[in-house]
Amino acid sequence: MRGAVKRSAFLILLLLPYGKAAAAHKVGHCRPPPADVAFPSDFPTLQDQEWGYRLGGWGGIAREHPLHHHPVIFVHGNTGDAGDWDEPGRSVRQRFLEAGYSAQELWALSYNGKDMKPSPRASQCYTDNQANVPDLAAFVKAVQAYTGAPKVDLIAHSLGVTIARSMLFTHPELSQAVEDFVAIAGPNHGTTVCRRLWLIWIIGWNDFMGCDELAPGSAWLGKLNGPQSEREAPAPIRFTTIYDGTGADTFYSRWLFWLPVRDQDSPALKGAKTVKTPGLTHDELRTNDEAVSIYLRFVQQ
Numbered sequence: 165m166r167g168a169v170k171r172s173a174f175l176i177l178l179l180l181p182y183g184k185a186a187a188a189h190k191v192g193h194c195r196p197p198p199a200d201v202a203f204p205s206d207f208p209t210l211q212d213q214e215w216g217y218r219l220g221g222w223g224g225i226a227r228e229h230p231l232h233h234h235p236v237i238f239v240h241g242n243t244g245d246a247g248d249w250d251e252p253g254r255s256v257r258q259r260f261l262e263a264g265y266s267a268q269e270l271w272a273l274s275y276n277g278k279d280m281k282p283s284p285r286a287s288q289c290y291t292d293n294q295a296n297v298p299d300l301a302a303f304v305k306a307v308q309a310y311t312g313a314p315k316v317d318l319i320a321h322s323l324g325v326t327i328a329r330s331m332l333f334t335h336p337e338l339s340q341a342v343e344d345f346v347a348i349a350g351p352n353h354g355t356t357v358c359r360r361l362w363l364i365w366i367i368g369w370n371d372f373m374g375c376d377e378l379a380p381g382s383a384w385l386g387k388l389n390g391p392q393s394e395r396e397a398p399a400p401i402r403f404t405t406i407y408d409g410t411g412a413d414t415f416y417s418r419w420l421f422w423l424p425v426r427d428q429d430s431p432a433l434k435g436a437k438t439v440k441t442p443g444l445t446h447d448e449l450r451t452n453d454e455a456v457s458i459y460l461r462f463v464q465q
Contacts, residue, residue: 190372190374191373192288192372192373193291193373194287194289195215195277196215196276196278196280196289197277197278198217198218198278199219199220199221199245199246199274199277199278199279200246200247200274201218201219201220202222202223203224204224204227206226207306208306208309210299210302212277212299213295213299214276214291214295214299217277219274219275219299219302219303220246220274220277221245221246221271221273221303222246222250222272223268223271223307224267224268224271225266225268227310228310228311228312229266229311230268231266231268231269231311231312231313232264232265232266232269233264233269233463233464234269234313234315234316234343234344234463235269235270235271235311235313235316235317236260236269236270236271236319236463237271237272237304237316237317237319238256238270238271238272238319238320239272239273239300239318239319239320239321239324239327240275240321240324241323241324241349241450242276242290242291243276243280243281243289244279244281245276245278245279246272246274247274249272249450250272251451254451256450256451256456257270257272259460260460263460268311269311271303273300273303275291275296275299275303275324275327276291276295276296277289290372290373290374291373292323292376292377293323293327293374293377293384294377296327297327297330297331297334297335300331301334301335301338304318304331304341305338305341308341314341315342315343316341316342316343317342317344317345317346317463318345318346319346319348319459319463320345320346320347320348320350321349321350321449321450322349322350322351322415322446322450323350323374324350325348325349325351325431326350326351326352326377326378326388328345328347329350329352329388330388332398332401333395339400339401340400343401343402344401344402344403344462344463345397345401345402345404346404346459346463347404347405347406347433347436348406348407348431348450348455348459349407349408349413349415349416349431349446349449349450350407351378351415351416351430352385352389352430352431352432352433353385353389353429353431353432354379354380354381354382354427355379355416355430356414356415356416356417356420356425356427357375357414357415358374358379358380359379359380359425360379361420361423363375380425380430393434393435394434396434396436397433397435397436398435402437402462403435403436403437404436404437404438404439404458404459404462405431405432405433405436405437405438406431406440406441406449407429407431407439407449408441408442408443408444408445409429409440409442410428410442410443411428412442412443413444413445413446413449414445414446415446416429416430416431437462439458441454441455
């Protein structure tokens, strides 16, 4: 009986929020190769504030080319790049072009170098929120200036959601520049993969890149969301969240090693329109036809 109590207490300890970082080097943090650049020749050259090379991405036709919609800025998730939104056979960019958007109205940046997902897990380069907020802020301002648009729409996936939300918190002036914000499978209240028990299972008791921010209950998320959740979907921006809600997206599980963690609704934001698409995996929430139709209609309204 006493042994069972000790084991239960140990498991509960492991499920507590991630503590303050102690390691000098975080597991998974490395320098990725520079991302591809596919902007018009006169688009400003922006520098990655963490790595020093040119920010990659795609978008645009020519300075002040006519617009018929707000420019849409796509923000990818961890280990990805701007190519996440233009994958062969499931291109979100192509879906928007077919819906009447022009190339001048569609933009994406690569805030952490080149896509590392095809690489073995051990060699993938992970990042966090704070390192990339300056890059996204600079990109939003550059797109506004280049297109002459008074407003832009943000469509973000996974880590891109909290990066974009942190940008709006850090740069409140940009709240007036954003009309619509689509938050797809974002770790707004933490992610199961940053819980201690999960990390111990995968990498041992180490400090994994970004988990000091994105463990459920972290101080970083508490500051981002506000004491009464008042910062989760601040006006005048229109917010919608799209997520699975059943645990099919393993970033937000109901259970962790037979213990209830109830992370399935972590992507929800207080004050935002909530759309659940049950059964879709983490990346399917970004590229699935049904999901794309939902957020395409939202920004068209």
